Amino acid sequence: MSAETIRLLLADDQALVRGALSALLGLERDLEVVAEVGTGEEAVAVAAELRPDVALLDVEMPGIDGITACARLRAVAPATRVLIVTTFGRPGYLRRALQAGASGFVVKDTPAPQLADAVRRVHQGLRVVDPALATDSLVSGESPLTGRESDVLRAARDGASVAAIAGALFLSEGTVRNHLSSAIGKTGASNRTEAVLVADGNGWL
The missing domain is CATH 1.10.10.10 (Winged helix-like DNA-binding domain superfamily/Winged helix DNA-binding domain)
Structure with a gap:
């Protein structure tokens, strides 16, 4: 493994989606998937043990969701960047994810090359947000609920x-x-x- 290789943790409760993401990202020379898990709790535990460079978390998972997992993961593995990858492009999710410490938020239908590029940018310390979702988030405003x-x-x-x-x-x-x-x-x-x-x-x- 070269020094430039970015080590990834994937968390998604759908095995098929998780496997597809792993296969696509694994084709990139500078990316290596070091763990795949199906729940937010597992993501936090594995991140604490393996200290991956970037964790890709789905929002909708059994137990704690990806956004809650993000906050807990950042507490136990602060050097690990988090990229939220979700089917549900909801403005409120974006705001909550960023507040939880996520460095990026993209939807699952993002083309593989763009997703790989998002991982690299997040790893570099940059923030990556789906443009359409960012616009929707600005328009929708903050949650009115306490x-x-x-x-x-x-x-x-x-x-x-x-x-x-x-x-x-x-x-x-x-x-x-x-x-x-x-x-x-x-x-x-x-x-x-x-x-x-x-x-x-x-x-x-």
């Missing part, structure tokens, strides 16, 4: 009752109802199910 409103909507995703949400978040039922009501108003929704869809669609959760 941290607690976001927590309550996440807990409501699977149709949980107010009592169940209150128990899970250690809040009173009245407080949960207030947060839900506020979130519904801020998202322009007519009910909490619609509020979850709007917030998810904008990448706010």
